[in-house]
Amino acid sequence: MSPEKSGFFFTIKALENILSFIIHARRRILAVMNSTYIQLSAALDLMDQLDGEGKPVNFHVKFVTADRIRRSGGEIIEIQSGRKCVGKRSGKTVFDSRKKADENPSISRQPNHWVNSTRNILLPNGGIRKVHIRLIIEFNNQKVFF
Numbered sequence: 761m762s763p764e765k766s767g768f769f770f771t772i773k774a775l776e777n778i779l780s781f782i783i784h785a786r787r788r789i790l791a792v793m794n795s796t797y798i799q800l801s802a803a804l805d806l807m808d809q810l811d812g813e814g815k816p817v818n819f820h821v822k823f824v825t826a827d828r829i830r831r832s833g834g835e836i837i838e839i840q841s842g843r844k845c846v847g848k849r850s851g852k853t854v855f856d857s858r859k860k861a862d863e864n865p866s867i868s869r870q871p872n873h874w875v876n877s878t879r880n881i882l883l884p885n886g887g888i889r890k891v892h893i894r895l896i897i898e899f900n901n902q903k904v905f906f
Contacts (some may be wrong), residue, residue, distance in 0.1 A: 800906050803899040807844050807879065817845040821881065822893050822898035836897070837889070842881040845888060 798806075818841040825859045826833035881889045897905050 782802065796902055797905055798899055798902040800893065800896065800904050803902075803904055804893065806900065816845065816882075818843055819898050820898075821891065821896060823896045826892065826895055838898075839881055839883060839889065841884050842889075845880050845882040848901075 761871060806817075811817050820838075820840055821842055822836060822838045823837045824833065825837060877893045879891050879893060881891050885888055898904060
């Protein structure tokens, strides 16, 4: 009985071919994912970054609106150059600067972003938009996944 016709050797050869295919396919998938996709936690980390002056960096975000109470939503909103902020106090924008806690004025009502999974985004026109992080579909032109 030749080794190629034996069930045992034939199975090992077939298994090697299958494993080789899986390894090559996985490398291609990871290469595609690294270029066009970003994990939500990585997007939130980028959102939290500060520039050299201690202010939040600008980013591009696209998300879907949803309101379960009013039963509305489904609109896709795109913010070209937004920045993360906490809110406004006395007409001035308050940024979340964890590293400079003494400079951050107190806010009258805590937004509970951690509990509600939301972030406040400062719009280019000076307005503030609350975004639910689970509804973010694109961050810096990369599709977001969990």
